[in-house]
Amino acid sequence: MTHMSKKKKKYYVVWKGLKTGVFESWEDCKAQIKDFKGAQYKSFLTFNAAKKAYKEGAKAYIGKSKIFKSQLTSEQLKKIGLPNFNSIAVDAASSGNPGKMEYRGVDTKTKKQLFIQGPFKEGTNNIGEFLAIVHGLAFLKQHNSNRILYTDSKTAMSWVRKKTCNSKLKRNEKNKDLFELVDRALKWLNTNKYETTIVKWETKAWGEIPADFGRK
Numbered sequence: 699m700t701h702m703s704k705k706k707k708k709y710y711v712v713w714k715g716l717k718t719g720v721f722e723s724w725e726d727c728k729a730q731i732k733d734f735k736g737a738q739y740k741s742f743l744t745f746n747a748a749k750k751a752y753k754e755g756a757k758a759y760i761g762k763s764k765i766f767k768s769q770l771t772s773e774q775l776k777k778i779g780l781p782n783f784n785s786i787a788v789d790a791a792s793s794g795n796p797g798k799m800e801y802r803g804v805d806t807k808t809k810k811q812l813f814i815q816g817p818f819k820e821g822t823n824n825i826g827e828f829l830a831i832v833h834g835l836a837f838l839k840q841h842n843s844n845r846i847l848y849t850d851s852k853t854a855m856s857w858v859r860k861k862t863c864n865s866k867l868k869r870n871e872k873n874k875d876l877f878e879l880v881d882r883a884l885k886w887l888n889t890n891k892y893e894t895t896i897v898k899w900e901t902k903a904w905g906e907i908p909a910d911f912g913r914k
Contacts, residue, residue, distance in 0.1 A: 709748035713738040713756035720748045743772040758783075758807065778903045783807040787848040787899065788834045789909035790826025796867055799823070799876075801830035803837060804909045806848060813837060820873040825865050825880065827854035830909075832883035835892045850899040850907045858896065861887045 710721045715730035715737045724741075731737035738756040742748040751759050783806055790801035800816025813833055816826075831854050834847045849855060857864055863880050867873065899907040906912075 708741045708743060709745050710739060710741050711748050711752045711759075713752065715739065718752075720745065720752055743775065757809075775903055778900050781806060781848070781899075781904055782846055782897075784844070785846045785848055785897075786812060786834055786838065787907050787909040788827070788830035789850065789907050789911065790823055790830050791911035792821060792823040792826055796820045796822050796873070799826045800911070801826040801833070802909055802911075803830060803834045806908050809908045815879070818873065818876040820867075820870075821876050822865060822867055824851065824853050824857075825863065825867065825876065827851035828857045828863055829879055829883055831855070831858050831896060832886055835894050835896075836886055836890070838894050839890065839892050844893070846895045846897050848897050848899040848907060850901055852898065855896055855898065858887065 707722075708724070710724060710727035712718050712721060712727055712730045715734050717730050721727045721730065727739055727741075731739050740751065740756075740759055742751060785806045786803050787806045788801065788803040790799060792799040798817045798819060799821030800814065800818065802814035803812045804810060805812060815829065815833065827849060828851075831847065831849050831851075835858075838845055838847065861884065863884060865880075869877050901907065
């Protein structure tokens with residue numbers, strides 16, 4: 699007699715559907731969202747996580763356009779935990795590398811935009827991520843805030859730590875305004891102390907960083 703491998707049980711939250719709530723099977727969940735315009739739903743690995751998500755509302759869990767499915771095991775997810783919402787999140791977008799680039803910072807929980815810069819005619823993603831972190835640090839210091847700062851760029855984190863912008867992009871007329879900002883950011887890092895903790899956003903566990911420009 700062959701044992702069929704047991705599929706991991708999942709719990710489904712429906713925030714918008716014919717009926718809302720936590721459902722224990724995909725069939726039940728599907729029945730609530732089938733043909734329902736603008737349905738909002740997501741699967742969770744434990745009943746408690748699903749219950750919590752239902753209570754907190756879809757906004758905290760669903761990206762702008764797609765339902766995010768975590769690529770991690772429940773053990774890994776438990777270890778990582780949930781994002782700290784007493785925080786801001788920063789990100790950059792560049793069309794081409796180098797290419798037109800912009801960056802921004804948002805409130806992690808509400809996604810409310812706190813600052814945005816660009817588009818700059820010629821920049822790279824790494825420079826944008828670096829500037830976004832420094833802008834975020836200055837913003838939090840100015841507001842005397844104890845919030846932490848999320849970024850999804852390890853490169854930019856190390857540049858900030860080393861107080862350097864290690865870009866291979868050469869200065870020219872086209873990117874003069876961008877490099878003026880880089881110089882200002884480096885000067886800020888060298889003349890300011892900050893208490894803010896910079897934390898890597900766990901994309902695999904939480905989906906795209908809230909400051910993402912959604913252009914992928």
